[in-house]
Amino acid sequence: METIDTLKIKNHKTRIFKNRDLSIELNCHGNNEYIKVSYPVKYGLFSRLETKNHIFEFNLNHELRHAKSKKKAWIHPSEWLKRTMGNDWIYYSTGGYSGVYEALGEYYLPNLMYPTNSLLGGKPFKENEIDIIVKNWHQIIAQLPDTGLPDPISRWIWAIKQQTPKGLHKKAQKLFDISGSRVTVMPPDARHVDYNIIPLNISDGCLYKCRFCKVKNKKKFSIRSNHNINNQIKHLKQLYDKDLVNFNALFLGEHDALNAPCELILDTVQHAYDAFEFQSSVMKKSFLFIFGSVDSFLNADKILFETLNRLPFQTFINIGLESYDQATLDLLGKPLTPKKVAHAFKKIQAINNTASNIEISCNFVMDETLSNAHYTALMTLVRESVNKTKPKGCIYLSPLKFGSPSRQVLYDFYKLKSLSRFPTFLYLIQRL
Secondary structure (H helix, E strand, O other): OOOHHHHHHHOOOOEEEEOOOOEEEEEEEOEOOOOOOOOOOOEOEEEEEEOOOEEEEEOOOOOEEEEEEOOOOOOOOOOEEEEOOOOOEEEEEOOOOHHHHHHHOOOOEEEEOOOOOOOOOOOHHHOHHHHHHHHHHHHHHHOOOOOOOOHHHHHHHHHHHHOOHHHHHHHHHHHHHHHOOOOOOOOHHHHHHOOOOEEEEOEEOEOOOOOOOOOOOOOEOEEOOHHHHHHHHHHHHHHHHHHHHHOOEEEEEOOOHHHOOHHHHHHHHHHHHHHOOHHHOOOOOOEEEEEEOHHHHHHOOHHHHHHHHHOOOEEEEEEEEEOOOHHHHHHHOOOOOHHHHHHHHHHHHHHHHHOOOEEEEEEEEEOOOOOHHHHHHHHHHHHHOOOOOOOOOOEEEEEOOOOOOOHHHHHHHHHHHHHOOOOEEEOOOOOO
């Protein structure tokens, strides 16, 4: 009996067409597992169009997903543009490879079009060749002939022409409408799947309304009904449509889904796994990403983590600790005590040491205006609390300021990273 993966690939046979002006490859088979390498890797099933000056790649819904110029003015031949489900453009730069990997845990640096807390990167969207693609990609495609070609090629060109910028904008808005709002911040661990996630909200808001936070809303924390969750799953499946086969990662939102009842979390995760057919994805493994607060994490029953560990997911839970210093917590407006932070950090280590399919990461803030006491206390947790380096349980350091790259903060980060006994990276705030 053939495996599901084999059957899926057979349903999308590769077809190649070339003439003097263009090259088209339908149903390219990209890598089927997310990996970390210092050269461009494309994933899943997609189609590629190459003209004299450009390369465009499209998903199974005929929507543009990657693009680059072949002209000499393009910054680097290994760098490319990505269009997200939220209809944002991201420019992936190499940044010198090693420096980016040390800072982010990935070989490519996502350069975003909106303000964020990045300490790295330049201003690629001001480059002429990048600007041309962002603004004129559809005009370039619209000029392609769609007659006088083999029938499958002609129909495919016609189909990609129908996916206009206006239509893609509407589809992104529909994605936001399904859950009731845009995902304003994705968990940092979503980097492991290049942020290719399906967002499903089981709750709204968060327990805390911290003064420093720029990405969360002011909604009072509330639980979604089963009816609402089921409707989201139904409409998300319709929206992702044929390209659903390329997804294997679920983001359980919103900002503190861990505070939802244990039974709701587990039932939703299993329902989503079945409905989205992750077992049939062309991508290996399945991933689950969740945000949690200190209190929701401390209050979560042992049975939740034991059951999550048995589910067919590699689960990543991200907890915002922010500081182990009371004065800094007060400054941030975070209603916690160092005692609670220490308790949560200890529980994080216990789960990371025993649950093979769960990794719990945590966030701390950093800024040149914060006191030495904040950093001294941080070292107490990430260095002095353990006597050897740990392979899992990432520590993410999040710069407080948006749109203000700082050499001093970047220098401080590398110093803290060198002292930490945990994998330590910058938290680059990204939306979907």
